Amino acid sequence: MYRSFYGLQGKPFELSPSSDVVYLSDSHQEALATLRYGVISDKGFLLLTGGIGTGKTTILNCLLKMVKEKVRVCVLNNPTLTRHEFYSFLAAKLGLAFDGDKAHFLVHFAQLLQDFHQNRQKILLIIDEAQVFPLELLEEVRLLSNQAGEDNVLSIFLIGQPELQEVLSHPRLLPLRQRIGINYHLRPFGRGDTERYIAYRLNKAGAANPVLFTEAAIERIHQASSGNPRLINIICDHALVSGFVRSSKLIDGEIVEECVNELRLPGEPGLTLSPGSELENSRPVKRRSRARRINSATAMLSVLTLVAAVGVLFYYLGWISW
Structure with a gap:
């Protein structure tokens, strides 16, 4: 899907690559x-x-x-x-x-x-x-x-x-x-090996742009995967799909953040996040949505209360006139 967009001859981050695509740290x-x-x-x-x-x-x-x-x-x-x-x-x-x-x-x-x-x-x-x-x-x-x-x-x-x-x-x-x-x-990859691994896999796939991932993106990939090659493959492949959807010729840190957020499962030990990242701050969105629902319900209750009060008032005035 994204190969022609990024000038790739093959999928660079297959989980089970051919025997001639082996990076050894x-x-x-x-x-x-x-x-x-x-x-x-x-x-x-x-x-x-x-x-x-x-x-x-x-x-x-x-x-x-x-x-x-x-x-x-x-x-x-x-x-x-x-x-x-x-x-x-x-x-x-x-x-x-x-x-x-x-x-x-x-x-x-x-x-x-x-x-x-x-x-x-x-x-x-x-x-x-x-x-x-x-x-x-x-x-x-x-x-x-x-x-x-x-x-x-x-x-x-x-x-x-x-x-x-x-x-x-x-x-x-x-x-x-x-x-x-x-x-x-x-041992898992160090930061340097993560960068070299991504470049190696892109090169083997015939990437037109050897620096398709920005430094910020590589840093976030390394942090999120803890240097695990399999997780690096999963994140990078997902990031290329997201970049293609955005029509972005470069994979930056924001795209990687979004991908890690989508891939992360509750209790997942492999994908780690740095404190204060956008991913850590994504949870309050649900709380805000919940707060909006609560405020809407409160407003509706107030309207119903007002209608009931007006009804009682009209009933009372009608009784006096009678």
Whole structure:
């Protein structure tokens, strides 16, 4: 809708962009380098945490591109499984037979690891949304890693939201926690990264104007999103629609304020507002509307009272004349 108006070849702020439109902040690059080192250096367990929308999936996809030639990857992105379902899934992904017997699976799995070791290959088991993985299955994963012995063929990558750190602090998981060789927490964008990210996405979309967003607009976007890439995308896309409706060739702070106000939900933790902003002052409008309704009702009541009084007066004068 707004692409031709702003001279864009594509939508710059898609939530799921193509693989060639990936911006890596300093934090993302550090995370990627650290995790890649963990895989190639046989660190065993890797841990990546970060808030919703901070780019964990982006890091994962970049990592898989870098190691796919040397590593057999098994991704589990639905961790709400029973133990039987977990082993059945793992067997299917690794090409192993599974008859429901865990002992038989472990025999075949140990042989697979030995074959990979002889061929100088590795297996990377990735568990996404690991914060909801049952404790029993996390223990099974640790015991599964015992099958690799000292060959360092198996790496296990746990990805989750910050509460995963709390899950791993459970006493039952102490043996697993002690095996985590790489632990990285993904931070949100800083102010500079937010600006560079917006410019990068606009450039990739072929924007005719590289400074489509004003400094004030970028500042408000960063404040409202707290540097969260997913929220930045949502706000920027909404702002471009609003700018198009206004026929504005620049996205300024006022447009962003309006968009954040429209997008913000009650209790929404991601969109934050600075004290004294127009958004904070938008609530009294409802109070003023309510006050106008109250004043209207009061005026109507006064009119009705006056009509009643006049009626009584006429009735009384008529009675006297009679």
